Amino acid sequence: MTAAALSANGSSPASTRGEVSIRDLSKSFRIAGRDFPVIRNLNVAIGAGESLVIVGASGSGKTTLLRILAGLETADAGDVRVSGRQVSGVGAERAMIFQEPRLLPWVNVLGNVAFGLELRQGARKVPRREAEAQARHYLSLVGLTDFADAFPRQLSGGMAQRVGIARALAVQPEILLLDEPFGALDAMTRITMQNELTRIWHEEQVTMVLVTHDLEEAVYLADRVLVLPKEKHRAPRLLDIDLPRPRDRSSPAFTRYREALLQEFGLH
Incomplete structure (x- = not known):
């Protein structure tokens, strides 16, 4: 069980409500007179009603990507569309949830x-x-x-x-964007909230894009996991999570997916 590298020219058919298209997306930050690339030539298509979870080490561009989708950051290059409309700022069709409820x-x-x-x-x-x-x-x-x-x-x-x-x-919203929404919660409350979010996502049938550092959370919540590498010479990878819902965290299949993600980071 391994993740697949993303196609450099990945594309999607004509978008409908809740679909997201990310094409040739790049973003750098200028620090002390030098440009530091965070995202380089990223191509991802997210289906309507899909739950995509983004994982990666600190500095891999997870939150930056989410903020570009929300219209809070501007990309250096590339094209981002929601339901066929180009993202050029914040919009009512996208709602963002932060780690702190604010x-x-x-x-x-x-x-x-x-x-x-x-x-x-x-x-x-x-x-x-x-x-x-x-x-x-x-x-x-x-x-x-x-x-x-x-x-x-x-x-x-x-x-x-x-x-x-x-x-x-x-x-x-057509798209629900979540940046480490349960990161500040204790372990038991976090599990409860993961269960609740799964139920709400299923009932509302909204497209969900969530950033997390928790690989078990990624396997529990995702239809697909996008793995962003910190080393920019490596390609981002996608892992399909083919497990029935509700998901059994103790099952061998669940464990294999978690181990596959650990292997992506060289931790297993």
Whole structure:
């Protein structure tokens, strides 16, 4: 069981809602007068409704790639499209969840989830009453109906991250981008949140792109794992995770996939 190298000229058919096309993407950062490449000539096609998990050592470009997809960073070269539209900045069709929930501390849970809906501009702006009704729906989805009136300081870390997920889903994005969303949680809460995210992703049928350092988390959540090498002369690789859901972390097949990822990093 090995990962396949990505084709240098990889392409996808005409995009539909929720599909992502990344072509010949490159990004460098200039530090102390020198250019340091982070991503070089990356080509990936992500299917609608797919869960793609990105792994790699520190400095391999995981978060940079996610921020380019979100429109928070600009690539030096290449083309990134979501549902056939070129990414040229942030957009309502993409929602990002960070490691820290970044909730508004002076606003209750319901208000935090409704916040993005109320900010919408023009014809898509949602009236307050409708925004609150929609926010309650997504609070129910993440199991926090009874905490609508609570404030962020009254929540556990896992509950706060659930609020962040509900807020992101409330704007009904085509793409859900997650940067180490459970990295700050304890081991038991992390497993619970992985289970919850799998359930929510299945129910909402949203395309999901998630960055993690946890290889077990990658195997548990991914349809495919994108392995970004720190050494830029090496090609990125993709590993298909052909396991039924819900996934059994103790199964021999699950262990083999985790070991295949360890081999990608020379750790096994």
